[in-house]
Amino acid sequence: MSPAHQREPHTHDDTAAKEAAILERLRADGGRVTTGRRAIVRALLTGPDHHVTADDVARVVQAEHPDVHLSTIYRTLDALEHLGVVDRVNLGPGGAIYHLTDHAHHHLVCESCGTVIEVRDELFTDLARRLDEQHGFAMPARHLAIVGRCKTCRDEASSRD
Amino acid sequence: MSPAHQREPHTHDDTAAKEAAILERLRADGGRVTTGRRAIVRALLTGPDHHVTADDVARVVQAEHPDVHLSTIYRTLDALEHLGVVDRVNLGPGGAIYHLTDHAHHHLVCESCGTVIEVRDELFTDLARRLDEQHGFAMPARHLAIVGRCKTCRDEASSRD
DNA sequence: GTCGATGCAAACGTTTTGCACACTG
DNA sequence: CAGTGTGCAAAACGTTTGCATCGAC
Numbered sequence: 001m002s003p004a005h006q007r008e009p010h011t012h013d014d015t016a017a018k019e020a021a022i023l024e025r026l027r028a029d030g031g032r033v034t035t036g037r038r039a040i041v042r043a044l045l046t047g048p049d050h051h052v053t054a055d056d057v058a059r060v061v062q063a064e065h066p067d068v069h070l071s072t073i074y075r076t077l078d079a080l081e082h083l084g085v086v087d088r089v090n091l092g093p094g095g096a097i098y099h100l101t102d103h104a105h106h107h108l109v110c111e112s113c114g115t116v117i118e119v120r121d122e123l124f125t126d127l128a129r130r131l132d133e134q135h136g137f138a139m140p141a142r143h144l145a146i147v148g149r150c151k152t153c154r155d156e157a158s159s160r161d
Numbered sequence: 162m163s164p165a166h167q168r169e170p171h172t173h174d175d176t177a178a179k180e181a182a183i184l185e186r187l188r189a190d191g192g193r194v195t196t197g198r199r200a201i202v203r204a205l206l207t208g209p210d211h212h213v214t215a216d217d218v219a220r221v222v223q224a225e226h227p228d229v230h231l232s233t234i235y236r237t238l239d240a241l242e243h244l245g246v247v248d249r250v251n252l253g254p255g256g257a258i259y260h261l262t263d264h265a266h267h268h269l270v271c272e273s274c275g276t277v278i279e280v281r282d283e284l285f286t287d288l289a290r291r292l293d294e295q296h297g298f299a300m301p302a303r304h305l306a307i308v309g310r311c312k313t314c315r316d317e318a319s320s321r322d
Numbered sequence: 323g324t325c326g327a328t329g330c331a332a333a334c335g336t337t338t339t340g341c342a343c344a345c346t347g
Numbered sequence: 348c349a350g351t352g353t354g355c356a357a358a359a360c361g362t363t364t365g366c367a368t369c370g371a372c
Binding site for chain 2: 090091092093096108110117119123124126127130131134135136137138139140144146147148149150151154
């Protein structure tokens, strides 16, 4: 899981390669590559958090390209979602989060502090099988979000709840 | 699962008793019982579907009491939620659904047709235990919604997907 | 009469859309 | 140059809130 290397998890070359690959997919789909789209893709790849809202992306992008409009962010994220490059996870009121699909997992969202915990999807395979068997229901393989309460907020709550 | 009785699942007396009990809880909490609230509670008890949106409730209530405002529906549902009488389940865009808490279960929501399937929460106990053990995360005991694809829509999709 | 509930309208935050223009390929 | 992406503004969406008034207890 964690090699002995003391280097950053991703080198710049790594990020640049992924960026190029994604832009290539946009082109392959008949789309165009613009300054705005390049910045949005870069924001998705280099952001500190792997789970970002449209607004998060906008802030990062607009820091360098103030003229990239929020609607462009939404349209581009939508295009990337259709290409299968990003997943959109709806979190009810308060907005959705986006993340790259190369990062397959489910999400535990704390209703109290908003923290997103990633969970390996193997934890859900039993459940998925049973939902299929008993209800014929196909659980999404990715981008499932369960809203509950994280450890920290539970501990805080137990002192006063 | 299905007894031989050919009667309705709930008699009128049954519904009336539940209605009275809920209104009593409102009063016990220092709240008032108004025409609007009575109608809202009745709508929750007698609706054909156990999963209703605020708008669904509004339509039923306003059929008989056109002057009951949507904001009143929201405020009353909110009050009932705080009393623990109803659960609110956020379904991302498209709004939330409400249902009585005496009806403990989780939800499978079809992303394609919107159908809500109820699932016994026992199916989730294994998962809940593991999320607790491995992540310290508390899964909600009720009103969890998993968005996926129901049997019908899967079958339709398989012909063309 | 006190305090809570209501109607109304307006604001909210996120997301979508119609349009004319700008740019990519 | 064809066709796609963009900024902008406005609307859509479900939901919340401030306020004056009404009504329950």
